[in-house]
Amino acid sequence: xxxxxxxxxxxxxxxxxxxxxxxxxxxxxxxxxxxxxxxxxxxxxxxxxxxxxxxxxxxxxxxxxxxxxxxxxxxxxxxxxxxxxxxxxxxxxxxxxxxxxxxxxxxxxxxxxxxxxxxxxxxxxxxxxxxxxxxxxxxxxxxxxxxxxxxxxxxxxxxxxxxxxxxxxxxxxxxxxxxxxxxxxxxxxxxxxxxxxxxxxxxxxxxxxxxxxxxxxxxxxxxxxxxxxxxxxxxxxxxxxxxxxxxxxxxxxxxxxxxxxxxxxxxxxxxxxxxxxxxxxxxxxxxxxxxxxxxxxxxxxxxxxxxxxxxxxxxxxxxxxxxxxxxxxxxxxxxxxxxxxxxxxxxxxxxxxxxxxxxxxxxxxxxxxxxxxxxxxxxxxxxxxxxxxxxxxxxxxxxxxxxxxxxx
Numbered sequence: 592x593x594x595x596x597x598x599x600x601x602x603x604x605x606x607x608x609x610x611x612x613x614x615x616x617x618x619x620x621x622x623x624x625x626x627x628x629x630x631x632x633x634x635x636x637x638x639x640x641x642x643x644x645x646x647x648x649x650x651x652x653x654x655x656x657x658x659x660x661x662x663x664x665x666x667x668x669x670x671x672x673x674x675x676x677x678x679x680x681x682x683x684x685x686x687x688x689x690x691x692x693x694x695x696x697x698x699x700x701x702x703x704x705x706x707x708x709x710x711x712x713x714x715x716x717x718x719x720x721x722x723x724x725x726x727x728x729x730x731x732x733x734x735x736x737x738x739x740x741x742x743x744x745x746x747x748x749x750x751x752x753x754x755x756x757x758x759x760x761x762x763x764x765x766x767x768x769x770x771x772x773x774x775x776x777x778x779x780x781x782x783x784x785x786x787x788x789x790x791x792x793x794x795x796x797x798x799x800x801x802x803x804x805x806x807x808x809x810x811x812x813x814x815x816x817x818x819x820x821x822x823x824x825x826x827x828x829x830x831x832x833x834x835x836x837x838x839x840x841x842x843x844x845x846x847x848x849x850x851x852x853x854x855x856x857x858x859x860x861x862x863x864x865x866x867x868x869x870x871x872x873x874x875x876x877x878x879x880x881x882x883x884x885x886x887x888x889x890x891x892x893x894x895x896x897x898x899x900x901x902x903x904x905x906x907x908x909x910x911x912x913x914x915x916x917x918x919x920x921x922x923x924x925x926x927x928x929x930x931x932x933x934x935x936x937x938x939x940x941x942x943x944x945x946x947x948x949x950x951x952x953x954x955x956x957x958x959x960x961x962x963x964x965x966x967x968x969x970x971x972x973x974x975x976x977x978x979x980x981x982x983x984x985x986x987x988x989x990x991x992x993x994x995x996x997x998x999x
Contacts, residue, residue: 636826636974637825637826637827637830638824639823639824639981639985641821641822642821643800644821660758662771662882662883662884663770663914663917665917665951665961666950667953668835668836672836672962674902674903688869690868690944692864693864693979695861695863695864695944696862697861698751698754698859699859735900736958736960737897738897738909739897740911740912741894742886743891743893745809749814752861752863752925752926752943754806754815754860755857755860755862755863756772756773756806756807757774757804757805758770758772759773759787759802759820761803763800764790764796766800771915772880772881772915772918773844773919774863774880774945776863776864777857778857778994779846779857780843780983781804781846782918782945782966783843783917783918784842784948785825785826785841785950786833786917787917788802788823788842788843788844789823789825789830790833791832791833791840792831794830799823801820802823803817804819808892810890816849818846818849818850822845822985823845824842825839826841826973826975827839829841836902836905837904837905838871838968839973840951840964841975845985845986848990863944865945865946866923866944866946866965866966868976869971871906871967876897876899877897877908877946878921878925879896879910879919879920880892880922881915881917881918882916883912883916884914884915885911895910897909902962905964906947909960910959912961913952917948917950918948920947921948922945947963948963948966949961950962976998979998983997984997
């Protein structure tokens with residue numbers, strides 16, 4: 592089903608091939624929603640994995656490789672969480688603690704002007720499950736799972752914060768090549784799904800072999816080029832168990848310098864604010880960004896709007912996105928309102944805040960829900976502050992102390 596392409600060069604760890612997936616075991620593997628003990632979640636974070644630097648590839652060769660990379664199939668639960676069918680009171684008062692936020696940066700933008708033509712919408716864009724572009728949800732009217740998925744306006748593709756989001760192409764532990772979605776939360780630090788950097792549940796054997804990040808990707812255009820990933824890490828829960836709908840499917844990575852420059856990528860693109868504690872609230876209205884293959888073959892960024900509801904482990908929400916959307920960020924207050932008059936930003940004025948990353952997909956088309964693991968995890972079990980600080984220390988070792996600030 593998948594195209595097989597091999598690039599045989601000793602200096603490059605990039606290999607394209609077909610595979611059915613990352614090969615998950617049963618029970619506590621990705622694809623199951625087996626509960627995981629709090630001891631597993633609270634374990635010390637993994638040490639992370641340094642990745643081999645690929646070399647000898649021209650930008651044209653990189654573009655060709657990206658065009659032939661398959662989207663990673665969104666992991667699916669064996670059964671919907673029972674909370675998904677539970678009557679939810681949207682007026683319930685939250686007693687949860689206030690989320691802690693680290694502020695992002697707008698960046699310098701590109702030195703070149705990029706024009707991206709929008710796609711032609713046709714029947715061929717309806718790939719899996721009968722989901723077509725601009726599907727606004729159907730059935731089950733009396734639920735909170737209504738959503739709007741739409742093509743991102745091409746004029747916004749190179750604007751902040753959208754330009755911080757892009758394709759994460761990786762070679763899995765077994766040599767198969769896939770792509771997910773990822774976004775920057777630092778000059779050289781990005782977040783994605785745990786299953787995009789590690790198989791899940793098989794500890795040291797599960798790390799990906801190599802990866803590249805292409806921000807603001809759109810139908811073959813890459814205004815900021817493709818930057819190599821130097822280091823990856825994930826949560827202790829994902830590393831040890833790989834269970835879906837457990838709140839642990841979060842990955843983090845550190846980039847090398849922007850290709851062809853001596854500058855960090857996020858200096859140009861900017862980077863997003865992010866939540867690092869208390870991210871799993873009872874309800875939160877979030878905007879999802881991603882490159883799902885069932886919309887425009889994943890060549891253009893898709894934006895989803897929805898209320899997200901906690902099932903006590905992940906956020907659950909309505910969505911039509913499928914493979915390729917994994918790892919995409921879920922943003923609070925996405926976009927720019929800085930031109931408004933003072934005092935008009937609302938009671939929660941923080942903007943472009945990544946709360947979670949897309950983790951698993953739906954198996955019940957009457958609901959069409961996905962799940963996203965918050966960066967902090969349930970009860971802050973992911974120890975995301977520690978994960979970020981470990982990434983920051985690695986980034987500083989590559990780029991200097993000005994690369995990032997450690998969280999207090």
